[in-house]
Amino acid sequence: MEKIRYATLKDSERITELFNSNKKLWGDNNIGYDVDDIKHYIKTDLDEMIVYESNKEIVGVMLAQFWTDFVHLQTLIVDRKYRNKGIGGKLMRHLNKISRKRGKNLIEIDVEVNNDGMRRFLLRRKFKRGKSFAYYSKSI
Numbered sequence: 001m002e003k004i005r006y007a008t009l010k011d012s013e014r015i016t017e018l019f020n021s022n023k024k025l026w027g028d029n030n031i032g033y034d035v036d037d038i039k040h041y042i043k044t045d046l047d048e049m050i051v052y053e054s055n056k057e058i059v060g061v062m063l064a065q066f067w068t069d070f071v072h073l074q075t076l077i078v079d080r081k082y083r084n085k086g087i088g089g090k091l092m093r094h095l096n097k098i099s100r101k102r103g104k105n106l107i108e109i110d111v112e113v114n115n116d117g118m119r120r121f122l123l124r125r126k127f128k129r130g131k132s133f134a135y136y137s138k139s140i
């Protein structure tokens with residue numbers, strides 16, 4: 001059985017595993033996610049962590065911040081074994097639906113420049129590529 005639902009704290013370990021399964025999600029910092037970060041995202045009001053369940057196993061996850069006037073999609077990831085079956089597309093449609101319901105009219109996302117798969121995925125869904133930002137960091 002397939003189901004899209006909000007994550008609970010019980011899902012934290014599995015979600016951390018998915019977040020850390022793909023370095024393209026980390027950006028330049030190469031540090032990865034700690035389970036406490038994931039728990040924090042699940043608990044806070046600004047963030048929505050939404051999972052896709054197939055036969056009670058979490059095979060996809062999406063994290064988005066719902067700001068007053070727009071939605072920032074921070075992460076969308078589908079377990080490698082379950083890709084190209086339409087799950088990412090269903091999660092995106094779900095995000096569109098709940099965003100419109102909450103009165104938001106923009107969804108934005110930052111994507112690693114070499115992440116061709118995600119870039120194609122977004123372009124096919126009519127996302128426009130921005131021109132304004134570059135990433136800076138400094139070890140401290």
Ligand SMILES: CC(C)(COP(=O)(O)OP(=O)(O)OC[C@H]1O[C@@H](n2cnc3c(N)ncnc32)[C@H](O)[C@@H]1OP(=O)(O)O)[C@@H](O)C(=O)NCCC(=O)NCCS
Pocket residue numbers: 022024025074075076077078079082083084085086087088089090111115117118120121124
């Ligand atoms: C990008 C990503 C989330 C897409 O997830 P996905 O579940 O594979 O996405 P979908 O299956 O919905 O779409 C991918 C392609 O699969 C194919 N597809 C879609 N539905 C299908 C179905 N029912 N049967 C077979 N193939 C299908 C299509 O070719 C589709 O391409 P489209 O964009 O033209 O629709 C996934 O590749 C991923 O997790 N990547 C790594 C993490 C990542 O980089 N995330 C982005 C950074 S935040």
